[in-house]
Amino acid sequence: MPETAPETVPDAALQPSQSRTRRVMDHVTQLIARRELEAGEKLPSIRRCAAALSVSPSTVVEAYDRLVAQGVIYARRGAGFFVSDTAALRPRSLPQIDTARARDIDPLWVSRQSLDADVAAHKPGCGWLPADWMPTEAMRRALRGLARADDPLLAYYGSAKGEVALRNLLSRRFATQGLAAEPAQILLTASGSQAIDLICRLLLSQGDTVLVDDPCYFNFQALLRAHRIKLVSVPYTPEGPDIAAFEAALKTHRPRLYITNSALHNPTGATMSAQVAHRVLSLASAHDLTVIEDDIFAEFEPDLSPRLAALDGLQRVIRIGSFSKTLSASARCGFIAAHPDWIEALVDLQVATNFGGPSPLVVALIDSVLSDGSYHKHMEALRLRLAKRRREVARKLSGRGIVPWVQPRGGFYLWCELPDGVDAAEVARHALARDLVLAPGNVFSAAQNKAGFMRFNVSQMGTPEGFARLGEALQAARP
């Protein structure tokens, strides 16, 4: 949401009586804005205001109470309501540096652009589905259910590992994927990124090296930089990391951790083959390497591909994930499944740094949606919809000389090579000027050798307008 968005309670939430209250509130704030009422001045009495606006006195009472809650006015017992002296306290406007646009195209660039883009922007660079592709009806049902939940769920911090119902559900889901993990081995976290962050805090010390794929999810790089950790990357092939380079990196750099997506790898959409998965684990074992498998795209696969965590039995692989891609990114919650020895230490760390994990309310919401019979039908339909969209977008992009590196078996990303000599960062800059947020290749590349690539989110490319702007940006960037 842009900084200048008008501040409102969502209108969808308004009852008729609430919209009358809103009208009275707007009336008062306008009087103040027009300086017809200044700081310290008394507001019209309840009765007078009610008569003037043809509403009931109780509506005015409600409106004045809300304005008190907002600090716009204050009450003096027996004397009435007065305008707060807040305007005087406000500093003059800060210089409006458009920090998001001014910044270099670094691994945080796409995140900041996508998160804060104008609602009108097209975002083929972002990492999420359009809202109307998400199971929002099931969420609405779950929210109505939560409104009837017991007081403790609404009020308390929740248990240190996260509510057991969702951990039970995850344990059962993992079992169907061949991964044995007791609920006690599962920790709910504030987000998928937070899950990786906690593991890094537990396992890494200054001077340690971490291995990532090239290309890899840009936020792995941003996160590891925040840890001031040495980062080494190995080339990613359509079957997983290049095994010769992987082995050489283990020998040369002795990394403590390897972070990857084994299925529907971000950004390429490729999936690790069984043979590569086995080789990765053998090498990890020989070189005492711990692996974080970020399985955030798991549910987008048409059928289950080999998983490092399942092959390894959670000995040296740690599974992490979240619900942001398939259920809701607004319901922040991630998880860690790991060897029991690590879990207790991770719980302590999360209590120390966040006093627990996700909101228990959000956990109950997620549990409720996942247990809703409609959810797996929604996912089935979504997989089909995405398969169709991937084909369409791949065809349209190819027609513009933008060629997919692999045809992914699921998910919403296409990792594409741009026409010869076109620099993706240059395209992204021209696109941003046209309110089109793109994800240029080098934000994914620790080695900075993906200048000719771009990641496209096919779900965000449903209209000709986006393609038109892309075409213009591409034209503007041609050497």
Add this chain to the structure above:
Amino acid sequence: MPETAPETVPDAALQPSQSRTRRVMDHVTQLIARRELEAGEKLPSIRRCAAALSVSPSTVVEAYDRLVAQGVIYARRGAGFFVSDTAALRPRSLPQIDTARARDIDPLWVSRQSLDADVAAHKPGCGWLPADWMPTEAMRRALRGLARADDPLLAYYGSAKGEVALRNLLSRRFATQGLAAEPAQILLTASGSQAIDLICRLLLSQGDTVLVDDPCYFNFQALLRAHRIKLVSVPYTPEGPDIAAFEAALKTHRPRLYITNSALHNPTGATMSAQVAHRVLSLASAHDLTVIEDDIFAEFEPDLSPRLAALDGLQRVIRIGSFSKTLSASARCGFIAAHPDWIEALVDLQVATNFGGPSPLVVALIDSVLSDGSYHKHMEALRLRLAKRRREVARKLSGRGIVPWVQPRGGFYLWCELPDGVDAAEVARHALARDLVLAPGNVFSAAQNKAGFMRFNVSQMGTPEGFARLGEALQAARP
């Protein structure tokens, strides 16, 4: 919630049709539990199951779908439903070490005990109000409103700094407290602890020293230990930190940060005087010290006491806080108000480590409750209720030789000295055996010289049963 709690969707959320669905689900899981249906076996057809349980076929469809969602059964197109092979995958039960009880009484002890205590436990050691003292009715209204919100709020990550409506509200609230902070200077975080954690990550380097009060909130210590930071403490007096000791610590240890609660200090309930606040800021300026003012108990004050952030104008003081104490601890959200120079870097850091801050759904919920006219009336009533309870509990404790160190002007803590020679940790161990969670003095003390003190949460001491158990534990611990 204990690990063994049965897994259920909150029953309050059930409609009649849902409880029929639940009955079918229970029937199937019982068949599996009794081994009348084993892995790979086919379930009764929809029609047969419906007839057997006298429910409609659509109820059975719904129940089977949910069991598929839970991984208990799976569907084969055209062939029916089958029992999943998950039991075989489950490892044998892990050894049930009661890690929480076995651990040493360290700064994480109270958190872990309180968060994971049995529902039947009494918790005068915990840091929150009973659920029925919280504004849960306003939360229910807000949740019903959210169920009608637009899709984007339900689906998307939200803006990098956190939704602007709540930042506007905080900005206005700060203004009424004499603190000028533009919404752009405010960052919403996943929690109050996360707020401090982010600041520590931004400002501290290995080898740095941080100053805290003795006693101080135990989680400040846990958090700083997670940062592997040197911790120095200064004695806290009823007017704030001992200024001579504070100055000496600045000269000797050159700390980078000082973390404190200036009003309703945790655990003592004391409030910094204007004179001490001024001296602290002068010394901070002379020694280039940054101050984190954790203002989480702000709303419990009967009237506003001096605040470091307001006196300093957010130059070297950073204000943090959350809504956990007065609105809901289940709605995880904190905030940082700081000099604009720091905010952009903090936003980047939060994106890198958590891909943003709190759940936008939760932010909308908080905004909605705070803007609800009932909220400030709730707080007024709560302050009166707490004042009465503080007096009652102080009287009862004094009668047992447990004497408050100060009589706080607000909040729910009483920091008390135990009878001569009684060790608080010993009392806490005996209490835990009686399902009574206490907060012994040394968990708050970096210097470990508060063995004779205990923090009591008066809101959790409403029944004679708690006092009886406390009396027993005290008796058992007498030397």
